[in-house]
Amino acid sequence: MALTLLIALNLLNYIDRYILPGEVALMRDHRIEVLVTKDSGGAMTEPKLDAAQRLGVKVVILRRPPAEPGVPAVDGVPDAAAWVQDVAGR
16 A cells, blocks of 8 residues: 655745744744754744744654764854864865
8 A cells, every 4th residue: 555645845934033923923824734843952943832832733843863973073164164174184
């Protein structure tokens, strides 16, 4: 038995993002049923999660898998740029 899954995706760019009223309006206006977001750990995601809770929207949070031992990892863009320069300079 084959399972066919059809997904309609809309990429939304809006002005009032990262503030609760804007997130609520976006989810309400577009009849969002499920919010899929990454676990960024930052405060910028809080209004989105609060809006989902207020509207009863289901939330799926994607977490990054643990780093593999011995694989370099950095915490941000400046560290990544420094790492690339370091590797390129070898």
